[in-house]
Amino acid sequence: MDRFELRRHDYSLSGEQRQLISVLRDFLSAHCPPDVVRAAGPLGYDPALWDRLGELGLARMGLPAALGGAGASLVDLVLVAEELGRAAAPVPFADHAAASRLLSRYRPLAAPQADWDEPIGFGVREPGARGHLIPGGAVTRSAIVLAGPPAGPVGSLELWRGGQPAPAELPLSGLPAAWWACPGDRSVLATGDEAVRAHGRARTEWKLLTAATLIGLAGTGLAGAVEFAKTRYTRGVPVGTLQGISHPLADIATALVSGRHLLYRATWMLENEPGTRPDLAPAACAFAARATADALETAVHVQGGLGFTLESDVSLYFLRARGLIAAGGDPGRDVLEVVDGLDAIRRAEPASRGAGTETKTR
Amino acid sequence: MDFSKVALDDGQAAFAREVGEFFAARVTPDVLDAEERSGDGFCEPLHLAMGERGWLLDTWPETDGGAGLGPVEHRLLVLGKERTGLPFITLDTTRLVAEAVRRHAPEESRRRLMLDAARGTVRFCLGYTEPEGGSDVAAAATRAVRDGDGWVVDGAKMFTTGAHNCQYAFTITRTNPGVRKHKGLTMLLVPLDAPGVSVSPVRTFGGERTNIVYFGGVRVPDSLRIGPVDGGWGVLHDRLDVEHGLGADAAALALDPPSVRTGYATLLARCVDAVHEWSLGDDGRAVAADDLRYRLGRVAIEAEAALSAPGHYGRVAASRALIDGTARLMELLGQDVLLGAEGPAAVPLAERAHRFAQGTAIYGGTLEVFRNIIAEQDLKLPRPSYPA
Numbered sequence: 001m002d003r004f005e006l007r008r009h010d011y012s013l014s015g016e017q018r019q020l021i022s023v024l025r026d027f028l029s030a031h032c033p034p035d036v037v038r039a040a041g042p043l044g045y046d047p048a049l050w051d052r053l054g055e056l057g058l059a060r061m062g063l064p065a066a067l068g069g070a071g072a073s074l075v076d077l078v079l080v081a082e083e084l085g086r087a088a089a090p091v092p093f094a095d096h097a098a099a100s101r102l103l104s105r106y107r108p109l110a111a112p113q114a115d116w117d118e119p120i121g122f123g124v125r126e127p128g129a130r131g132h133l134i135p136g137g138a139v140t141r142s143a144i145v146l147a148g149p150p151a152g153p154v155g156s157l158e159l160w161r162g163g164q165p166a167p168a169e170l171p172l173s174g175l176p177a178a179w180w181a182c183p184g185d186r187s188v189l190a191t192g193d194e195a196v197r198a199h200g201r202a203r204t205e206w207k208l209l210t211a212a213t214l215i216g217l218a219g220t221g222l223a224g225a226v227e228f229a230k231t232r233y234t235r236g237v238p239v240g241t242l243q244g245i246s247h248p249l250a251d252i253a254t255a256l257v258s259g260r261h262l263l264y265r266a267t268w269m270l271e272n273e274p275g276t277r278p279d280l281a282p283a284a285c286a287f288a289a290r291a292t293a294d295a296l297e298t299a300v301h302v303q304g305g306l307g308f309t310l311e312s313d314v315s316l317y318f319l320r321a322r323g324l325i326a327a328g329g330d331p332g333r334d335v336l337e338v339v340d341g342l343d344a345i346r347r348a349e350p351a352s353r354g355a356g357t358e359t360k361t362r
Numbered sequence: 363m364d365f366s367k368v369a370l371d372d373g374q375a376a377f378a379r380e381v382g383e384f385f386a387a388r389v390t391p392d393v394l395d396a397e398e399r400s401g402d403g404f405c406e407p408l409h410l411a412m413g414e415r416g417w418l419l420d421t422w423p424e425t426d427g428g429a430g431l432g433p434v435e436h437r438l439l440v441l442g443k444e445r446t447g448l449p450f451i452t453l454d455t456t457r458l459v460a461e462a463v464r465r466h467a468p469e470e471s472r473r474r475l476m477l478d479a480a481r482g483t484v485r486f487c488l489g490y491t492e493p494e495g496g497s498d499v500a501a502a503a504t505r506a507v508r509d510g511d512g513w514v515v516d517g518a519k520m521f522t523t524g525a526h527n528c529q530y531a532f533t534i535t536r537t538n539p540g541v542r543k544h545k546g547l548t549m550l551l552v553p554l555d556a557p558g559v560s561v562s563p564v565r566t567f568g569g570e571r572t573n574i575v576y577f578g579g580v581r582v583p584d585s586l587r588i589g590p591v592d593g594g595w596g597v598l599h600d601r602l603d604v605e606h607g608l609g610a611d612a613a614a615l616a617l618d619p620p621s622v623r624t625g626y627a628t629l630l631a632r633c634v635d636a637v638h639e640w641s642l643g644d645d646g647r648a649v650a651a652d653d654l655r656y657r658l659g660r661v662a663i664e665a666e667a668a669l670s671a672p673g674h675y676g677r678v679a680a681s682r683a684l685i686d687g688t689a690r691l692m693e694l695l696g697q698d699v700l701l702g703a704e705g706p707a708a709v710p711l712a713e714r715a716h717r718f719a720q721g722t723a724i725y726g727g728t729l730e731v732f733r734n735i736i737a738e739q740d741l742k743l744p745r746p747s748y749p750a
Contacts, residue, residue: 003631004441006378006434010364010616011672017363075363226741241746243730246737253736254675261620261670268365283663291667335659336652342638342662343648 001345011261013079021079027056028087034313037174040090044174044320045139050091050119058093059117062101067116069104074205074271078263081209085216088320092136092176094213095122098206099144102198103159106189120144122206123180125329130166130179135210135327137165137178144189145180146199157195161185173323174316204281207334208267210324211288215260217324218295221317222252225299228306245302252295259284259291279341286334289325296321364616368434377435381442384411389446401571403451404485404527413482418453419460426464427480433612444625449570452485452524459486459532462549466589466597475551489519489533489552489575497727499534500543500595504577506535506550513537513587515552515580523572525561528554530586531575538592547594551586552577568721569714619669621676626684626722627668633715634662636708637691640698657694661687675740677732681722688716 013021032049040046053059062077063069077097084093099122121134121143132145143163147156162185165178190198226249229240239245266280296318300307307314325331370378388408397405412418415429421436422428431439443450460479467475478484490499504517515535522531530551538546554561558580564572589597619625637658641650648655664683671679691712698705699713723729737743 001631001635003628003635004445006368006370006437006441006617008364008366008368008616009619011620011670012363012616014363226743229743237746238744240737240743243733243746246741246743247730247733249741249743250733250736251678253741254671254678255667257675258667258671258679261672262667264363265365265670268363272366279662280666283666286659287663287667332656335656335663338659338662339638339648339655342635343642346638346642 001342001349011264017076017079020076021083024056024080024083025086027052028083028089032087032089034088034316037088037090037316040174042172042174043138044090044176044323045092045136046090047139049089053089053091053093054117059096059100059119062097063104063116067104069116074208075264075267077205078208078212078267081212082216082219082260085213086220088174088217088220088316090174090176092119092121092139094206094209095134095136095140095143096120097209098122098202101205102144102157102202103189105198106157107159118142121178121180122202124203124206124327128179130168131181132179133168133177133327134165134180135175135177135324137180138167138176143180144199144202146195147182147186155192155195156188157190157199158186158188170323170326172310172315172319173326174320175323175327177323177327204270207285207328208263208270208281210328211259211263211285214288214292214321214324215256215263217317217321218252218256218292218299221296221299221314222249222256224312224314225249225302225307228303232303239302248298249302252291252298255291256295259288262287277341278344279338282334282337282341285328286331286338289328289331289334292321293325368437368615368617370434374434374438378438378442381438384415385442385446389448394448397448398569401565401569402524402527403449403570404453404524405448406527408448409453409485410482412453413480416480418482419457419476419480422464422476422480427477433615433617437617444628451570452487452527455488455524455532456484456486456528459488459530459551462532462588462597462600463551465600466549468585468587471585484530485524485528486530486532486551487522487524487528487554487573489522489531491520493518493520493574495520497724497731499598500547502534502536502547504533504535505539506537506548506582508537509581512581512583513550515550515577515582517577519575519577520564521572522561522575523570525554525573525575526563526571530554532588533577534594534598537594541592544595546592547598548591549588549594549597550582551588552580552582553586556580556582566721568718570718570721619676620672621674621680623677623680623722623726624669624671626680626719627665627671627676629715629718630661630665630680630684630687631669633688633691633708633712634658634665636706636711637694638662640695640706640708654694657690661690674732674735677726678729678736681719681729684715684719684722688712688719692716 031052057070060069061072064071081093096119099120100116119136119140121137121140123132123134123143123145126148134143137143142161144159147158160183163180163183165180168177168179229245230238232239263284266284269277270281299314300318306312393405417429417439419428420431420439423430456479463475492502495501506513506515525531530553533550533552535548535550536546537548558578560576562574564574643649664687668679668683692699695709698709701709703710738745
């Protein structure tokens, strides 16, 4: 790979994007403070909040205008997901955005327009022990899965309706997940390689949106820990003046800024130059998973015993992040996908094989 | 947001070829070997050849000795330099000081110093750190005392990299010990051939040769004072990077990497690519076991995150990624590390990077200094109160 290519490094947001974030942030601070998150209970879903967000146009944002959508870019959706994460909003946005965009490619006219506002679940991985894990599947009435045996032929992309989901449980995670088995009502959207390819793209979108949600959650956790470090005193000084506290906080701030920027770059590249850097999207997702977990662990422990109580807001973010990370499967698989991506880049540039041998002549 | 490749017009494409050919012809295996042995971060013939083209202070107008390059051509030149793998330490310090000269030197010396720096016959090193001082450069104890129309300098400066190839050290001196430490500093260009100057080599295990420079009653004319008396801190904190001088139009093109230390992350990414190459079979297929690929992937991820990190976050992220990542790559290479230069290409590259990495925790201030900056400026954590 040419590491000295002349490319732009423009991470800035457009005026519209800043406006979008500001509107959403105001909305969520009014309608989704931590007590709303808690009130959503173990199910982790607030249907009234979902409806309100639908009125703002969020449910269809990523859909084409013909379906009443705004044709938003994936980068815009990532910005939205980060804001939702920042508020720990109890809504299955990543599932819905990834699944509805996928569905709109196959069924632009099949579903009446109103249905596009109803949340759809998305099966991220191949089926597990109890069927397909749908991260939002405890609160959606339909889901898209890449079916495998015994549900259907390998590589069959299917829309399932009205399954009998078995709740998936991770204590205190507030993840509205469920295991879905094959229902009677299923329609096949694509088969074979096409199904695998289309599902792979949607899975990448789900993972990028979830990475954004995680970084949002971690950012709020960090802000709380910083506030605590300013106001909690030991030996007459705020604990935040101690480098044993301030340097770990500086390190997680660094990781979160890095992770956010990597996520922007990976998303932009996927959208604008798909195939050029297949390593970046899994890299951004694996980095976000680890940086978020580390950040929230630090944020909990900076607050000592108080961070450990269920009353603390940071506990919400800590537990929610763990649920979201689990829903995407082992991030170690993303790490391996990064190297698969490097293989693909290498294969695409046969001429560059041996470019690394320049030092041999030295 | 935009990460696209920059489309070059015909003139720019021709310039890119010229840059490629220039460095390919001059950065020979002998030049690389000589740098490897000397650790100088400097190659005089290359430096002078660049000066002949105005490529040392490339964005300065031709009348000042530059080449009047626009932002795209400037970036092409920077990338061409970086691609050689050579360290350009003395060029970098010369550019920084030349910009300070352009802005702050007195009329009588300014023009000559600018032209000679641009031509390459005058080089500048930095005289900031002191043996007792570390990163707290404002605590400088090197004294400069008024003597007629000049100054007499006594003290010592550490990590004056390139001093043995330079004509002047851009030196922080204390001219007023009676005021708070930031207020009593003055910047002087101390001639390195003046009586009373001695330069002793200091080798680092990163392969670099740096120096300690002693000043014993060194006389410096006032025409080599850069900026106001007792106003040295302001000169140091002026944005001296030449890129900054390209202005807002250039900034809008967003051609610069997100941090001035992104290069450390680029070096790690090159090491990742080389170890990836090493891990493949002869026909380029993936043969390495999943655990090895997983560990390589983790380093690749850290490199990409550091490549994206902005500003002083990037300073911390890139250095940490390089230090940790190269250690992990050395583990991956296993006993092949002991094959040295005869081994696969990844070995000498990663091995050198691993040693070099340790110094990156210090350059331009330690990582702890930058963590303090992030804590205080970005997170708004309260500033600790220390006795001095």
